[in-house]
Amino acid sequence: MTPSSITVILNPAAGRGRVGRMAPQLEAALRRAAGEKPLKLLHTQAPGEGVFLAREAPVGSRVVAVGGDGTVHEVIRGIAHSDRSLGVVPIGSGNDFARMAGLHELSLERSLKVALGDKTQAFDLGEVNGEAFGASVGIGFDAQVAHKALSAPTFLRGMPRYLYSLFAVLRELKLPELVLEAEGKVLFQGPALLSALMNARTYGGGIPITPGASPHDGLLSVLVAGEFSKIGVLGILPRLLAGKHLGHPRVHEFSGRSFTVRYDRATPAHADGELLQAQSTYEVRIHPGALRVAVP
């Protein structure tokens, strides 16, 4: 369906500042791709602002996120459960939402055309503690590493920053106790390294945590990594990166529409790679087909 108008939300900080550097070129290309369609170009000024800008977009419009998963996440939160549709021009570091939607390998020119185009598809929409998400929720170790990275020395960037944070978390590793429930039934109980509740197959920039997940099956794919020692973590990480972790006896898989994830303490979590306020309980569910996304 043709959107009534198009609002483009650019995050100048995304892709380590690439969107900001490319902004004049991107804006010119967007105007060309929009042709006669009414187009509004907005830049976020600060983290979180994308939610509000997207919320103000007109009824029935297309809201296009130009940036990475964080930008897409904010736009999704702003348009969830409305009649607005999402366009994505993936210029981030991770781009797992774009990967899920089959957009990440398009040329820039093609991805602009697709993001502004009329073809859309219904995607399942996630919800964690009342807030929408698109691709992933991760709770535990991976979120702790992301949290630690916020306070890592500023001279460390990219992979060295990640490795520094990973070993800092590993040094103090003390697993929380997890109870995972669905429909009143306990599915897992015990110490847990991490849990992932996924719409997408990947998170963290292509890590295939739930290779069987689909954003069109009306279900969340859930993975729990149970009790792992420090050495055990170092053993499972390379398997995880290669998508070879599923046969491991302490890795458990579930699927369903709604889960309660309860920890014995506040445990860090992220949604689409964006850190959430740490809680001890996360209610996670899926709304089948609730998000319309522009696709090739």
Ligand SMILES: Nc1ncnc2c1ncn2[C@@H]1O[C@H](COP(=O)(O)OP(=O)(O)OP(=O)(O)O)[C@@H](O)[C@H]1O
């Ligand atoms: N004007 C801004 N200045 C600084 N940060 C911003 C601004 N607008 C948004 N942000 C924040 O920038 C962060 C990074 O954005 P985003 O995730 O889109 O890019 P990325 O990190 O390069 O990509 P990915 O998440 O795919 O790895 C988000 O947490 C978002 O809230």
